[in-house]
Amino acid sequence: MKRVLVLSLAVTLGSAAAKPIVVGSKLDPEAQLLGQMIVLTLRNAGLEVTDRTNLGDTGVNRKAILAGEIDVYPEYTGNAVYLFPQAKIGAKAAGDPRRIYDLARQLDAKNGITWLKPANVNNTWVIAVPRALAQTHRLNTVADLARYLKAGGRFKIAGSPEFFNRPDTMPAFEATYGFKLRPDQKLVLAGATPPQTQQAAANGTNGVNAAMAYGTDGTLAALNLVALKDPKGAQAVYQPAPIIRTAVLKAHPQITALLNKTFAGLTQATLQQLNAQVALEGRSARDVAERYLKGKGLIR
Incomplete structure (x- = not known):
């Protein structure tokens, strides 16, 4: 044997x-x-x-x-x-x-x-917003974003189905920081990559002013976007x-x-x-x- x-x-x-x-x-x-x-x-x-x-x-x-x-x-x-x-x-x-x-x-x-x-x-998941929006509303962290949303701030984020549907991605941000996005605050792009979602945020496509992004994206600075910090560690390493x-x-x-x-x-x-x-x-x-x-x- x-x-x-x-x-x-x-x-x-x-x-x-x-x-x-x-x-x-x-x-x-x-x-x-x-x-x-x-x-x-x-x-x-x-x-x-x-x-x-x-x-x-x-x-x-x-x-x-x-x-x-x-x-x-x-x-x-x-x-x-x-x-x-x-x-x-x-x-x-x-x-x-x-x-x-x-x-x-x-x-x-x-x-x-x-x-x-x-x-x-x-290369963790991050939420990126235009620098002008971040400066105007003092958005440095996802906690700041939660405050902005609760005050009725205008927000629409572009991302892939994976980003919105996986429990450890956007739902983890929502659960950790105590906010919940409405369907009309999401632009779901099938097969989207971070450069595409960031272009949408930079250009204001379909009212988008935020994007899914990764920590090592080379497009953030070039598109004048800011990655919001995650002080509570909603995202894994x-x-x-x-x-x-x-x-x-x-x-x-x-x-x-x-x-x-x-x-x-x-x-x-x-x-x-x-x-x-x-x-x-x-x-x-x-x-x-x-x-x-x-x-x-x-x-x-």
């Missing part, structure tokens, strides 16, 4: 080693950037890679990796709150970078998914990390060191600059990722 199990494992690993490594990613500029960094890093190491970046939102990528349709994609530690609702991860754990990473890693191990080391950045099917990692163990090294050099300022090159300058995520990796000596 033991010999049969060993042979079965060998066949499984051999099959995984023979197939191209399929890389996925979400739709926003940073996700595409990180996805391309994974693609380029693996190809530079001589591994055969299929590029399926720009695949879809969190749910799409999650289903794909669990089904074995993709093998690796960049995920965020804070999404453990959403991905593992049965674990009931509290705000204290979600706001601690080390604890939320350890929980994500442990909870996903049983699914055959390995979380590699995250970058030391926090979102550090990006490559997650990979464990069977694929066992077949290619060198991937751990390769991707850990690529992600280790990323900083908040670096990602903001790289994101801006994609979102504002119109450069492709691949070109920006390749230039960055070559500049750091990570690929040839």
Whole structure:
């Protein structure tokens, strides 16, 4: 029996080693950037890679990796709150970078998914408003926004269905700060990325004066938007990390060191600059990722 199990494992690993490594990613500029960094890093190491970046939102990528349709994609530690609702991860754990990473890693191990080391950045969800609105009404935090809303202040925020529907995103802001948006205060844009929602807020499209955003967005300053602070910690810490099917990692163990090294050099300022090159300058995520990796000596 033991010999049969060993042979079965060998066949499984051999099959995984023979197939191209399929890389996925979400739709926003940073996700595409990180996805391309994974693609380029693996190809530079001589591994055969299929590029399926720009695949879809969190749910799409999650289903794909669990089904074995993709093998690796960049995920965020804070999404453990959403991905593992049965674990009931509290705000204290979600706001601690080390604890939320350890929980994500442990909870996903049983699914055959390995979380590699995250970058030391926090791309958490934020609410962004035009600087003029923030200055006029003294909006520095989400607590200030709650006060503004209760006083009847005009407000309409653009965001994706995921931002409005997931319990750990806008509903978490509402529950933590004690306000509730009406349907007419939301502009739900299917498949929207932060640059699109921020453009809507900057331009006042359809009465919008606020946007869903991420902490590392390079578009905020350029569009003269302000990210409201979250002093009560409604949002989890979102550090990006490559997650990979464990069977694929066992077949290619060198991937751990390769991707850990690529992600280790990323900083908040670096990602903001790289994101801006994609979102504002119109450069492709691949070109920006390749230039960055070559500049750091990570690929040839």
